[in-house]
Protein backbone atom coordinates (compact mmCIF):
# COMPACT_ATOMS: atom_id res chain seq x y z
CA UNK A 361 0.00 0.00 0.00
CA UNK A 362 1.41 3.42 -0.96
CA UNK A 363 1.96 5.54 2.15
CA UNK A 364 1.50 9.31 2.41
CA UNK A 365 4.74 11.18 3.12
CA UNK A 366 5.01 14.41 5.12
CA UNK A 367 5.58 16.34 1.89
CA UNK A 368 2.43 14.94 0.28
CA UNK A 369 0.41 15.54 3.48
CA UNK A 370 1.53 19.17 3.61
CA UNK A 371 0.79 19.76 -0.09
CA UNK A 372 -2.71 18.39 0.48
CA UNK A 373 -3.17 20.59 3.59
CA UNK A 374 -2.09 23.56 1.46
CA UNK A 375 -4.16 22.67 -1.61
CA UNK A 376 -7.38 21.05 -0.36
CA UNK A 377 -7.63 22.00 3.33
CA UNK A 378 -6.29 25.50 2.59
CA UNK A 379 -4.89 25.14 6.11
CA UNK A 380 -1.38 26.36 5.35
CA UNK A 381 0.52 28.70 3.02
CA UNK A 382 3.54 27.57 0.95
CA UNK A 383 5.96 29.30 3.36
CA UNK A 384 4.48 27.39 6.33
CA UNK A 385 4.72 24.16 4.34
CA UNK A 386 8.43 24.92 3.71
CA UNK A 387 8.93 25.73 7.42
CA UNK A 388 7.47 22.41 8.57
CA UNK A 389 9.46 20.45 5.95
CA UNK A 390 12.67 22.15 7.12
CA UNK A 391 11.89 21.40 10.79
CA UNK A 392 11.11 17.79 9.79
CA UNK A 393 14.50 17.51 8.05
CA UNK A 394 16.26 19.03 11.10
CA UNK A 395 14.57 16.47 13.39
CA UNK A 396 15.92 13.71 11.13
CA UNK A 397 19.43 15.13 11.57
CA UNK A 398 18.90 15.32 15.36
CA UNK A 399 17.67 11.70 15.33
CA UNK A 400 20.90 10.63 13.58
CA UNK A 401 23.03 12.33 16.25
CA UNK A 402 20.89 11.00 19.12
CA UNK A 403 21.16 7.53 17.60
CA UNK A 404 24.98 7.65 17.50
CA UNK A 405 25.22 8.24 21.29
CA UNK A 406 28.51 7.07 22.72
CA UNK A 407 29.76 5.95 19.31
CA UNK A 408 30.26 9.59 18.32
CA UNK A 409 31.05 10.94 21.79
CA UNK A 410 27.58 12.56 21.87
CA UNK A 411 26.80 11.78 25.51
CA UNK A 412 27.51 13.76 28.64
CA UNK A 413 27.72 17.45 29.44
CA UNK A 414 28.80 20.23 27.10
CA UNK A 415 30.37 21.95 30.12
CA UNK A 416 28.12 25.01 29.65
CA UNK A 417 24.87 26.28 31.20
CA UNK A 418 21.75 27.52 29.39
CA UNK A 419 19.61 30.54 30.19
CA UNK A 420 17.67 28.39 32.66
CA UNK A 421 20.88 27.78 34.61
CA UNK A 422 20.75 24.10 33.60
CA UNK A 423 23.90 22.21 32.58
CA UNK A 424 23.71 21.71 28.82
CA UNK A 425 24.26 18.26 27.39
CA UNK A 426 26.32 18.02 24.21
CA UNK A 427 23.18 16.93 22.34
CA UNK A 428 21.26 19.99 23.63
CA UNK A 429 23.81 22.26 21.97
CA UNK A 430 24.07 20.17 18.78
CA UNK A 431 20.27 19.95 18.41
CA UNK A 432 19.92 23.70 18.86
CA UNK A 433 22.58 24.37 16.20
CA UNK A 434 20.92 21.93 13.77
CA UNK A 435 17.56 23.70 14.08
CA UNK A 436 19.12 27.17 13.79
CA UNK A 437 21.24 26.35 10.73
CA UNK A 438 18.37 24.54 8.99
CA UNK A 439 15.92 27.39 9.39
CA UNK A 440 17.78 30.68 9.03
CA UNK A 441 18.35 30.79 5.23
CA UNK A 442 14.95 29.65 3.87
CA UNK A 443 13.19 33.02 3.86
CA UNK A 444 10.19 31.70 5.82
CA UNK A 445 11.11 33.06 9.26
CA UNK A 446 11.24 36.50 10.88
CA UNK A 447 13.02 35.06 13.91
CA UNK A 448 13.61 32.09 16.21
CA UNK A 449 13.63 31.45 19.97
CA UNK A 450 14.98 28.45 21.83
CA UNK A 451 15.10 27.11 25.38
CA UNK A 452 18.88 27.01 24.89
CA UNK A 453 19.27 30.69 23.96
CA UNK A 454 18.77 33.69 26.26
CA UNK A 455 17.51 36.06 23.59
CA UNK A 456 15.73 35.67 20.28
CA UNK A 457 17.72 34.89 17.13
CA UNK A 458 16.94 37.35 14.33
CA UNK A 459 17.39 36.14 10.76
CA UNK A 460 20.75 37.52 9.47
CA UNK A 461 20.36 40.37 6.95
CA UNK A 462 22.09 38.28 4.27
CA UNK A 463 18.98 36.07 4.14
CA UNK A 464 15.39 36.95 3.16
CA UNK A 465 12.85 37.14 5.98
CA UNK A 466 9.36 35.67 6.24
CA UNK A 467 6.33 36.17 8.47
CA UNK A 468 6.71 33.20 10.83
CA UNK A 469 8.27 32.90 14.26
CA UNK A 470 9.70 29.49 15.25
CA UNK A 471 10.14 28.57 18.92
CA UNK A 472 11.58 25.29 20.11
CA UNK A 473 12.94 23.14 22.87
CA UNK A 474 15.59 21.45 20.72
CA UNK A 475 16.05 18.44 22.97
CA UNK A 476 13.48 17.88 25.71
CA UNK A 477 14.16 15.36 28.47
CA UNK A 478 17.93 15.81 28.44
CA UNK A 479 18.31 14.03 31.80
CA UNK A 480 17.32 10.86 29.91
CA UNK A 481 19.97 11.11 27.16
CA UNK A 482 22.74 9.27 29.03
CA UNK A 483 20.38 6.50 30.20
CA UNK A 484 18.98 5.80 26.71
CA UNK A 485 15.36 6.75 27.47
CA UNK A 486 13.18 8.49 24.83
CA UNK A 487 13.80 12.23 24.34
CA UNK A 488 12.39 14.68 21.83
CA UNK A 489 12.14 18.05 20.11
CA UNK A 490 9.15 20.37 20.65
CA UNK A 491 8.31 23.27 18.31
CA UNK A 492 5.73 26.02 18.00
CA UNK A 493 5.00 28.33 15.04
CA UNK A 494 3.53 31.82 15.38
CA UNK A 495 2.83 34.46 12.77
CA UNK A 496 4.72 37.68 13.37
CA UNK A 497 2.54 40.74 13.57
CA UNK A 498 5.49 43.07 12.99
CA UNK A 499 6.92 44.53 9.81
CA UNK A 500 9.12 41.92 8.16
CA UNK A 501 12.50 41.74 9.82
CA UNK A 502 11.74 44.13 12.68
CA UNK A 503 11.08 41.43 15.27
CA UNK A 504 11.93 41.91 18.92
CA UNK A 505 11.36 39.61 21.90
CA UNK A 506 7.97 41.29 22.28
CA UNK A 507 6.97 39.96 18.83
CA UNK A 508 7.09 36.44 20.29
CA UNK A 509 4.92 37.16 23.34
CA UNK A 510 1.65 35.97 21.79
CA UNK A 511 -0.86 33.64 23.48
CA UNK A 512 -0.94 29.98 22.45
CA UNK A 513 -4.18 30.54 20.53
CA UNK A 514 -2.05 32.47 17.99
CA UNK A 515 -0.11 29.35 16.98
CA UNK A 516 -0.49 28.28 13.33
CA UNK A 517 1.36 24.97 13.80
CA UNK A 518 2.94 22.90 16.56
CA UNK A 519 4.64 19.56 16.79
CA UNK A 520 7.13 17.30 18.46
CA UNK A 521 9.57 14.57 17.47
CA UNK A 522 10.14 11.54 19.71
CA UNK A 523 13.55 9.85 19.45
CA UNK A 524 12.55 6.44 20.79
CA UNK A 525 12.23 2.82 19.57
CA UNK A 526 10.81 4.43 16.44
CA UNK A 527 11.39 8.06 15.48
CA UNK A 528 8.08 9.91 15.30
CA UNK A 529 6.95 13.38 14.22
CA UNK A 530 3.56 14.48 15.58
CA UNK A 531 2.07 17.59 13.99
CA UNK A 532 -0.97 19.85 13.95
CA UNK A 533 -1.69 22.79 11.66
CA UNK A 534 -5.12 23.28 13.22
CA UNK A 535 -6.89 20.49 11.29
CA UNK A 536 -6.35 17.63 13.75
CA UNK A 537 -3.27 15.72 14.93
CA UNK A 538 -1.18 13.56 12.59
CA UNK A 539 1.71 11.17 13.38
CA UNK A 540 4.55 10.36 10.97
CA UNK A 541 7.06 7.53 11.46
CA UNK A 542 10.59 7.94 10.10
CA UNK A 543 11.33 5.36 7.41
CA UNK A 544 15.05 5.17 8.12
CA UNK A 545 15.85 3.37 4.86
CA UNK A 546 14.11 5.96 2.68
CA UNK A 547 14.85 8.86 5.07
CA UNK A 548 11.23 10.03 4.77
CA UNK A 549 8.48 10.81 7.29
CA UNK A 550 5.55 8.47 6.56
CA UNK A 551 1.99 9.16 7.78
CA UNK A 552 1.10 6.36 10.20
CA UNK A 553 -1.73 7.86 12.30
CA UNK A 554 -4.39 10.40 11.23
CA UNK A 555 -6.70 12.47 13.41
CA UNK A 556 -5.39 11.17 16.76
CA UNK A 557 -7.94 11.47 19.57
CA UNK A 558 -7.44 11.44 23.36
CA UNK A 559 -10.20 9.51 25.24
CA UNK A 560 -12.10 11.87 27.58
CA UNK A 561 -11.67 9.42 30.49
CA UNK A 562 -8.59 7.54 31.62
CA UNK A 563 -7.13 5.32 34.30
CA UNK A 564 -3.53 6.49 33.93
CA UNK A 565 -1.83 9.53 35.45
CA UNK A 566 1.64 11.02 35.06
CA UNK A 567 3.26 13.16 37.75
CA UNK A 568 6.59 13.16 39.60
CA UNK A 569 5.38 11.68 42.91
CA UNK A 570 8.62 12.61 44.70
CA UNK A 571 7.33 16.19 44.82
CA UNK A 572 4.09 15.24 46.64
CA UNK A 573 4.88 17.06 49.90
CA UNK A 574 5.39 20.30 47.93
CA UNK A 575 2.10 20.28 45.99
CA UNK A 576 -0.80 22.66 46.54
CA UNK A 577 -3.93 21.15 48.11
CA UNK A 578 -6.03 20.69 44.91
CA UNK A 579 -3.32 18.51 43.33
CA UNK A 580 -2.78 16.64 46.59
CA UNK A 581 -6.54 15.98 46.90
CA UNK A 582 -6.77 14.79 43.27
CA UNK A 583 -3.80 12.40 43.47
CA UNK A 584 -4.83 11.07 46.90
CA UNK A 585 -8.18 10.08 45.36
CA UNK A 586 -6.43 8.31 42.45
CA UNK A 587 -4.23 6.37 44.89
CA UNK A 588 -7.31 5.17 46.85
CA UNK A 589 -8.45 3.49 43.63
CA UNK A 590 -11.65 1.43 43.80
CA UNK A 591 -11.69 1.81 47.61
CA UNK A 592 -11.99 5.60 47.31
CA UNK A 593 -14.35 8.18 45.75
CA UNK A 594 -13.22 7.44 42.19
CA UNK A 595 -14.30 3.79 42.57
CA UNK A 596 -11.73 2.60 40.05
CA UNK A 597 -8.03 1.79 40.09
CA UNK A 598 -5.44 4.00 38.38
CA UNK A 599 -2.01 3.28 36.93
CA UNK A 600 0.96 5.67 37.04
CA UNK A 601 3.68 6.49 34.51
CA UNK A 602 6.45 9.14 34.67
CA UNK A 603 9.09 9.08 31.90
CA UNK A 604 10.50 12.55 32.77
CA UNK A 605 10.50 13.35 29.06
CA UNK A 606 7.41 15.46 28.36
CA UNK A 607 7.32 14.33 24.70
CA UNK A 608 7.19 10.65 25.74
CA UNK A 609 4.50 11.22 28.39
CA UNK A 610 2.40 13.36 26.05
CA UNK A 611 2.76 10.86 23.20
CA UNK A 612 1.51 8.06 25.45
CA UNK A 613 -1.50 10.23 26.35
CA UNK A 614 -2.20 10.99 22.67
CA UNK A 615 -1.99 7.27 21.96
CA UNK A 616 -4.05 5.80 24.84
CA UNK A 617 -5.28 8.65 27.07
CA UNK A 618 -4.09 9.83 30.46
CA UNK A 619 -3.41 12.98 32.45
CA UNK A 620 0.00 14.70 32.71
CA UNK A 621 0.69 17.11 35.57
CA UNK A 622 3.66 19.31 36.39
CA UNK A 623 2.02 21.68 38.88
CA UNK A 624 3.61 24.60 40.67
CA UNK A 625 4.92 23.63 44.10
CA UNK A 626 6.23 25.05 47.35
CA UNK A 627 9.88 24.56 46.37
CA UNK A 628 9.69 27.72 44.26
CA UNK A 629 6.58 29.59 45.50
CA UNK A 630 7.16 32.58 43.25
CA UNK A 631 7.63 30.48 40.09
CA UNK A 632 4.39 29.14 38.54
CA UNK A 633 5.83 25.71 37.60
CA UNK A 634 8.81 24.01 35.95
CA UNK A 635 7.78 23.76 32.31
CA UNK A 636 8.12 26.68 29.88
CA UNK A 637 5.04 28.28 28.40
CA UNK A 638 6.23 29.34 24.93
CA UNK A 639 7.99 26.22 23.65
CA UNK A 640 6.75 23.37 25.84
CA UNK A 641 3.29 24.05 27.31
CA UNK A 642 1.81 26.02 24.37
CA UNK A 643 2.73 23.61 21.54
CA UNK A 644 1.74 20.57 23.60
CA UNK A 645 -1.55 22.23 24.62
CA UNK A 646 -2.38 23.07 20.98
CA UNK A 647 -1.77 19.44 20.01
CA UNK A 648 -3.73 18.05 22.99
CA UNK A 649 -6.74 20.32 22.34
CA UNK A 650 -6.66 19.43 18.61
CA UNK A 651 -6.92 15.78 19.73
CA UNK A 652 -10.00 16.48 21.89
CA UNK A 653 -8.11 16.79 25.17
CA UNK A 654 -7.78 19.75 27.55
CA UNK A 655 -4.85 21.76 28.94
CA UNK A 656 -4.98 24.22 31.85
CA UNK A 657 -2.63 25.71 34.43
CA UNK A 658 -5.18 24.75 37.10
CA UNK A 659 -7.17 27.93 36.56
CA UNK A 660 -7.40 28.77 32.85
CA UNK A 661 -6.69 27.35 29.37
CA UNK A 662 -2.94 27.40 28.84
CA UNK A 663 -3.50 28.60 25.27
CA UNK A 664 -5.18 31.78 26.58
CA UNK A 665 -2.38 32.76 28.99
CA UNK A 666 -0.82 36.07 27.92
CA UNK A 667 2.99 35.68 28.02
CA UNK A 668 5.14 38.37 29.63
CA UNK A 669 8.60 36.82 29.25
CA UNK A 670 10.10 34.56 26.60
CA UNK A 671 11.22 31.88 29.06
CA UNK A 672 8.40 32.12 31.57
CA UNK A 673 7.26 28.96 33.28
CA UNK A 674 3.74 27.63 33.90
CA UNK A 675 1.88 24.86 35.70
CA UNK A 676 0.75 22.19 33.27
CA UNK A 677 -2.28 19.90 33.62
CA UNK A 678 -3.16 18.29 30.28
CA UNK A 679 -4.68 15.21 28.68
CA UNK A 680 -8.02 13.40 29.01
CA UNK A 681 -10.65 16.14 29.14
CA UNK A 682 -12.75 14.87 32.06
CA UNK A 683 -9.73 14.41 34.32
CA UNK A 684 -8.23 17.82 33.47
CA UNK A 685 -11.61 19.43 34.17
CA UNK A 686 -11.82 17.63 37.53
CA UNK A 687 -8.36 18.84 38.66
CA UNK A 688 -9.16 22.35 37.44
CA UNK A 689 -12.45 22.32 39.39
CA UNK A 690 -10.52 21.38 42.56
CA UNK A 691 -8.28 24.42 42.00
CA UNK A 692 -11.29 26.71 41.53
CA UNK A 693 -12.97 25.30 44.66
CA UNK A 694 -9.83 26.06 46.67
CA UNK A 695 -9.87 29.80 45.78
Ligand code: P6P
Pocket residue numbers: 476477478479568604605606607622634635
Ligand atom coordinates in the same frame (compact mmCIF):
# COMPACT_ATOMS: atom_id res chain seq x y z
P1 P6P B 1 11.51 16.09 36.69
C1 P6P B 1 12.60 17.46 31.12
O1 P6P B 1 13.68 18.05 31.80
C2 P6P B 1 11.35 18.25 31.49
O2 P6P B 1 11.49 19.57 31.08
C3 P6P B 1 10.13 17.60 30.85
O3 P6P B 1 10.40 17.01 29.64
C4 P6P B 1 9.71 16.56 31.89
O4 P6P B 1 8.32 16.30 31.90
C5 P6P B 1 10.12 17.22 33.21
O5 P6P B 1 11.14 18.19 32.90
C6 P6P B 1 10.70 16.22 34.19
O6 P6P B 1 10.98 16.91 35.40
O7 P6P B 1 11.46 17.14 37.80
O8 P6P B 1 10.57 14.95 36.93
O9 P6P B 1 12.91 15.64 36.32
